[in-house]
Amino acid sequence: MDMNAEHSAVTVLGLGSMGSALAAALLDRGHPTTVWNRSPDKARSLAERGARLAATPQEAVAASPLVIACVLDYEALYTVLDPVAGDLAGRTLVNLTSGSPEQAQEAVRWAHSHGVDYLDGAIMTTPPGVGDPAVMLLYSGSRQVFEAHRPTLATLGDPLHLGTDPGLASLYDAALLGLMWSTMTGWLHGTALVGTEGTPATDFTPVAIRWLDTVARLLTTYAPQVDAGHYPGDDATVDVQIAAIDHLIHAAAARGIDNALPELLRAAMEKAGAQGHGKDSYASLIEVLRPAPRD
Numbered sequence: 001m002d003m004n005a006e007h008s009a010v011t012v013l014g015l016g017s018m019g020s021a022l023a024a025a026l027l028d029r030g031h032p033t034t035v036w037n038r039s040p041d042k043a044r045s046l047a048e049r050g051a052r053l054a055a056t057p058q059e060a061v062a063a064s065p066l067v068i069a070c071v072l073d074y075e076a077l078y079t080v081l082d083p084v085a086g087d088l089a090g091r092t093l094v095n096l097t098s099g100s101p102e103q104a105q106e107a108v109r110w111a112h113s114h115g116v117d118y119l120d121g122a123i124m125t126t127p128p129g130v131g132d133p134a135v136m137l138l139y140s141g142s143r144q145v146f147e148a149h150r151p152t153l154a155t156l157g158d159p160l161h162l163g164t165d166p167g168l169a170s171l172y173d174a175a176l177l178g179l180m181w182s183t184m185t186g187w188l189h190g191t192a193l194v195g196t197e198g199t200p201a202t203d204f205t206p207v208a209i210r211w212l213d214t215v216a217r218l219l220t221t222y223a224p225q226v227d228a229g230h231y232p233g234d235d236a237t238v239d240v241q242i243a244a245i246d247h248l249i250h251a252a253a254a255r256g257i258d259n260a261l262p263e264l265l266r267a268a269m270e271k272a273g274a275q276g277h278g279k280d281s282y283a284s285l286i287e288v289l290r291p292a293p294r295d
Contacts, residue, residue, distance in 0.1 A: 008065065008151075010033050011063050021267055025156050070096040077097050088114060089116060092116070093118050095265065100170055103170070104167045120140050124137065137157040137160065140162045140170055182193045183212075189261055196257070222282065226286050236276050236281070238282060242266060249262050268285055272284050275287060
């Protein structure tokens with residue numbers, strides 16, 4: 001087996017659905033992979049594929065210069081790592097455990113106090129997508145540590161370094177999940193609406209996906225407006241959007257569709273209008289959503 005930098009040894013702590021997918025992707029790309037899980041039964045299929053099954057966290061950490069942790073939560077993370085902090089010294093810990101930016105900040109302080117290089121990360125896919133170069137894995141923390149392990153991290157998906165603030169990956173993760181849920185729920189609302197006339201979801205969805213290409217271009221247009229705090233309403237104003245969403249709400253109500261989502265959106269538009277943004281672009285709703293500046 002090639003033991004160069006692109007096939008360096010890796011340890012994976014935690015073998016839930018995501019941790020198992022991470023370990024499998026590393027094995028598929030030829031990395032000597034050591035795995036540990038509190039319940040060793042979850043490691044058997046990976047062992048059959050060539051993974052080394054460690055009996056203890058200490059044994060797992062000692063096996064590799066790079067340790068990837070993906071456990072249930074931060075409480076579980078420290079339960080595993082506190083007893084092996086001395087063994088981790090001089091190694092790199094990549095933490096892919098889901099949590100908050102504040103927890104990531106605490107984790108980097110813990111790591112540095114024990115002489116451990118640390119990257120925080122977020123996996124922007126479900127387990128079946130791990131290993132696909134089209135999916136993103138977000139990382140924040142030391143650029144030097146990230147670059148040193150980039151070839152290995154690329155095994156798991158496209159690695160994007162967001163900045164040196166270790167909380168950025170978790171913050172982006174939360175923001176992007178919000179975007180996903182909003183988009184998917186909007187798609188489901190539209191699917192339910194056209195479904196009342198007998199349109200299958202499989203017919204509606206290609207049209208919806210094509211529409212999302214246009215929406216993506218609007219985001220690109222509106223991003224500089226948000227940064228500048230200036231929202232020229234030269235495409236479609238908030239007042240126009242309020243009139244348009246009323247059509248959606250009326251059509252859905254007439255067909256018995258739950259309107260909680262569009263009514264929430266209309267309320268935000270009306271609030272922006274009341275604040276003087278009726279003639280501005282839709283990007284002006286950021287003024288409703290973000291906190292007011294402190295004195």
